[in-house]
């Protein structure tokens with residue numbers, strides 16, 4: 112495990128990441144897309160996943176659905192899961208406008224309690240922060256990847272701003288590439304991508320961690 116304190120900068124009063132926090136988050140977005148997706152699919156997902164053969168996919172904490180819609184357009188049969196009914200309503204409307212509703216199942220559920228009936232060929236997650244420790248959430252998601260399938264994670268690096276406020280993401284919600292790789296051990300997992308990246312979203316510069324890993328078949 113890399114030397115990184117996940118409790119650094121913790122601010123549970125304002126970043127509890129429980130259902131109430133996310134209900135408030137989506138209420139203040141007034142039904143619009145999450146600014147971290149800036150309306151379109153996350154560019155890291157597009158770059159790293161577009162070469163994969165489509166199958167079943169889960170977007171864990173899908174928000175307003177930009178990545179779910181993009182995956183459906185690439186031929187994946189996608190489950191878009193979020194704890195916020197408001198986010199899912201917006202996501203379903205956007206999917207209907209894009210004529211991909213038949214490729215998508217929307218699930219309103221809590222990732223810390225929900226379990227899939229079948230594992231997925233692809234599990235993706237972008238900036239999802241729940242009441243579990245961040246690496247605990249990723250460890251849970253990794254169990255839902257089918258043999259031969261792929262796990263794809265995008266998160267904030269420590270000291271990164273968020274596109275919502277321009278302020279730093281709370282320390283306990285951030286991860287380095289080494290942190291994520293440390294929970295995906297050989298020989299079960301092969302790491303295809305583990306890197307950091309910087310990109311501009313509006314006036315904010317985001318520092319992202321991107322990990323793509325394959326589960327042995």
Ligand SMILES: C[S@@+](CC[C@H](N)C(=O)[O-])C[C@H]1O[C@@H](n2cnc3c(N)ncnc32)[C@H](O)[C@@H]1O
Nearest residue numbers: 133145148172173174193194195221222237241
């Ligand atoms: C920062 S937003 C990111 C949304 C989207 N992935 C994107 O990149 O635009 C985090 C999302 O995770 C969802 N979420 C947080 N905790 C959750 C949980 N326990 N179960 C399901 N979804 C959750 C929130 O409702 C929110 O939509």
